Amino acid sequence: DSGVTQTPKHLITATGQRVTLRCSPRSGDLSVYWYQQSLDQGLQFLIQYYNGEERAKGNILERFSAQQFPDLHSELNLSSLELGDSALYFCASSAYSDSRHADTQYFGPGTRLTVL
């Protein structure tokens, strides 16, 4: 158990809909990262928040947005869903603000999103 929790575990929805994925980081960690992993694909970095502020942006679509709340949990919002958005979405947390610090990222169990 990494200490990172994600809800829900599974989500099935239709094209055009909007969903929200939730992540609670490990106790004490200030950074939250979001990743997308499509079937048989590598991990794609989406976005990072540190202590409530956006820190780094990766290949995140404009239809996707995220935020980190004062209690440090984070939400990833996916809107106008398309079939190609079906994937595993992982959240990870770490203590520091920057991956240049050699600190471990702890990954949650993921949310499996299926868009029909």
Place this chain on the structure above:
Amino acid sequence: KNQVEQSPQSLIILEGKNCTLQCNYTVSPFSNLRWYKQDTGRGPVSLTIMTFSENTKSNGRYTATLDADTKQSSLHITASQLSDSASYICVVSGAGTASKLTFGTGTRLQVTL
């Protein structure tokens, strides 16, 4: 363009045998290199993290090496077990001001009887 390439793409070995996975990267300037193990459908788990000054780091039966001059890393698994069956992902962090992690596509290892 920052890239991380891993080889082989997939590997099948017998239980008890050793194996070595390779990672070549072009990320520059370099900050650190990480190896993760990912079981199918589950979140990756960190195995090792190495900075520029480290040549080798072990975590049980896993030993990672780093040659920052040639921009190569390897992950050696000793006395493989069935539970080692997973994808192994190499991840490199640059040292630039807008540092991000660059992920390899992974090596899928299958350990069989």
